[in-house]
Amino acid sequence: MxxxxxxxxxxxxxxxxxxxxxxxxxxxxxxxxxxxxxxxxxxxxxxxxxxxxxxxxxxxxxxxxxxxxxxxxxxxxxxxxxxxxxxxxxxxxxxxxxxxxxxxxxxxxxxxxxxxxxxxxxxxxxxxxxxxxxxxxxVSVGELWGQRRRDDIELGWIVSGDSPEAAIAAVAEGRDRGYRHFKVKVGMHRVADELAMVRAVRDQAPDGQLWIDGNQGFTLDGALSLARSLADVGVVAFEQPLPANDLAGLGRLRAASPVPIALDESLRHPSDLVAALRLDALDIAIAKVQRSGGLLLSRRLCQYAEDAGLGIMGSGLTDTELGFAASLHLFAAFGLDTAVDLNGRQFVESSYVAGDGVRVEQGVATVPDAPGLGVDVDxxxxxxxxxxxxx
CATH class of the missing domain: 3.30.390.10 (Enolase-like, N-terminal domain)
Known part of the structure; x- marks a missing residue:
């Protein structure tokens, strides 16, 4: 040895x-x-x-x-x-x-x-x-696992507004900070208003990755109506449109939707992914560290999704610096090449951190290589x- x-x-x-x-x-x-x-x-x-x-x-x-x-x-x-x-x-x-x-x-x-x-x-x-x-x-978490396929991860900017004008302002703020990709929160207003908001984002960011997140806020008919209306906008995913436990409804929606269906809240545990796959309820699995009880189970879920041939996208829970770093290690381990929703820095100050924390430049985060998560706590x-x- x-x-x-x-x-x-x-x-x-x-x-x-x-x-x-x-x-x-x-x-x-x-x-x-x-x-x-x-x-x-x-x-x-x-x-x-x-x-x-x-x-x-x-x-x-x-x-x-x-x-x-x-x-x-x-x-x-x-x-x-x-x-x-x-x-x-x-x-x-x-x-x-x-x-x-x-x-x-x-x-x-x-x-x-x-x-x-x-x-x-x-x-x-x-x-x-x-x-x-x-x-x-x-060693860093990636070295501990023996698994890191990327050294940096592209981030998406969150648009959470109630009008096309609010969406345009949010995109402008994100672009000023170097972000190219955008995630729009939907399910809070009339479908017509949200359609206009998503289209406004696409007009302002014609070349970026664009996805929408319903956070369980839709009925089947409402989700399908929005998805069909967005067929020409280039939305890469409709995230969690229906309640988490409505896998049968999600299966029906996926069968009819021109937009790929991604599941977040439905996937609390790797076994939830098995159930969703059996009902053909998703195209994309969302990896989210806190939702799945930490890095151990999140790795299992991602590995199963990868082995099953599913797409994997990344998300967070408005995490501050420790959760941000943990998520980057997970997403880098599986080589995610799509933009991820790690939005904590957009909304919260990580005032407990010693030093600068994770390096982010022009909407791209560098995966920490210092020992552990790579974030020092004061x-x-x-x-x-x-x-x-x-x-």
Whole structure:
């Protein structure tokens, strides 16, 4: 066995999880953001994030969760208590390298119901463990996996408005920052108004990738009407038009839609992808780290999608810097060559980061190559940003 390999194994073999600390922090917001389910951020305000620090020996790793009740059922309070009272205590004393064993322990304390069972909370701890193991070994997450097919990922700019004029202004802002690709949030207004908005985006960005996201906000008839009206616009995907559990309806929509159907909220767990495939309910699988409970299960889902011959697109949950970096590692591992929706920087300040964080230039993000996730956390800043969530 090579000497460096033996030393790496020695460094991890006796490294056990000693502490799992949870922090609720308030971060400044940059702009308003709404989806079909409701408001995600408000302009010039703050938003709550849950940060997790996992400690083992001389090493520590960090992860984050994005409470988004407008999108899924987990709140800041539920994420905090789930980690603090259930997930954290369940893994103290467990080997840090055994990520699969951690996932199994998670399911013994917060099991799956209709969904994966507290995926945002599980994801935050999963990210922290990937970060910790990478830092302990001195390698990035991609090197840890032995899988990185790209060194950079193109980003898409989010358009979330209520009129063609608002859409034009959003595209102009994105283009000023070097972005070429755009994702339009739909399902909040009349179909005619949203059609006009999507067409306005295409007129302003004739050569960029354009996709739309319904966030479960449509009926079958409404989604089909919009899809048929957009057949000539060059939309590459209609993301999650129907409710997540309506796989039969999504199958009927896919059969009739001239626009490829992509699923996000429907794919909480890799087994959900199996069910969707059996019903011919999708053309494209959306990879989203927090939705699927972290990097471990997200890799399984992406691998299954790739093996099944599906397209894969990438998305985030208005993640700040830790989640942003984690998503880039996942998307780079599978060589995603389409623009991805990692929109956290568009709406939220990652005030807890030491240094500049992930490098983004002209709408292209460089996949971090520093150890772990590749983002350094300023623990003093975390302490200053923290607040008592239950006061």
């Amino acid at each position: 090579p000497e460096h390999a033996a030393s790496s194994i020695d460094r991890l073999s006796g490294l056990l999880i000693e502490r799992v600390d949870v922090f609720a922090v308030r971060l400044p917001t940059k702009a308003a953001f709404a989806i079909a389910g409701g408001t995600v951020t408000s302009a010039d305000s703050t938003t709550t994030r849950i940060l997790v620090r996992v400690e083992a020996g001389d090493h520590a790793g960090w992860g984050e969760a994005t409470p988004t009740p407008a999108w899924t059922y987990e709140t800041a309070e539920s994420i905090f208590t789930t980690i603090d009272r259930y997930l954290g205590p369940a893994i103290v004393g467990h080997p840090v390298w055994d990520l699969d064993g951690v996932a199994r322990r998670f399911d013994t304390v917060i099991n799956r119901g209709i969904s994966i069972g507290a995926p945002l909370a599980k994801s935050a701890v999963d990210l922290a463990l990937h970060d910790l193991v990478g830092r302990a070994l001195g 623990e003093t800043a975390v302490a200053e940003l923290s607040f008592d969530l239950f006061a």
